[in-house]
Amino acid sequence: MKMRLMGALAPLALIVATPAAACAEHAKQAEPTKQSKHAAHGGATGTASTEKPSTSPTVKNGIQTVELAVTTKGFEPANVKVKAGHPVRLVVTRKTDKTCATELVAADLGINQPLPLNTPVTVEFVPSESGTLRYACAMDHISGLVTIQ
Numbered sequence: 001m002k003m004r005l006m007g008a009l010a011p012l013a014l015i016v017a018t019p020a021a022a023c024a025e026h027a028k029q030a031e032p033t034k035q036s037k038h039a040a041h042g043g044a045t046g047t048a049s050t051e052k053p054s055t056s057p058t059v060k061n062g063i064q065t066v067e068l069a070v071t072t073k074g075f076e077p078a079n080v081k082v083k084a085g086h087p088v089r090l091v092v093t094r095k096t097d098k099t100c101a102t103e104l105v106a107a108d109l110g111i112n113q114p115l116p117l118n119t120p121v122t123v124e125f126v127p128s129e130s131g132t133l134r135y136a137c138a139m140d141h142i143s144g145l146v147t148i149q
């Protein structure tokens, strides 16, 4: 009896091992985002793939403005460098309908901003201290960074 029970339990482990593929939409678009197309990005080649080059904002009247686009590559630029204590204005334009990044969610700031297609949307906040702010699509798959100094 004992032996039969153990035999019956073994296959269950295989079923549990399947990763959460809940976001079918995201899985579809994640595939072609691999590093192969990174070279076409222009500029430096051969840098560590995990490192996201940062972009500095345009500063006017003390407001640090950065234009962000949502493309099939995700949020571009994916890393923005700003200064703490000064307002940050992200002007986000979603330019593709092919990803699930139809919102910008920054949980730390309580921001959940819908991104209508081809329409610039403004997200403003004042970073109080240095650190890294992460934002993402609603499902937390496609993400970008704001590095606060």
Ligand SMILES: [Cu+2]
Residues within 6 Å of the ligand: 023, 026, 100, 101, 137, 138, 139, 140, 141, 142
């Ligand atoms: Cu997603």
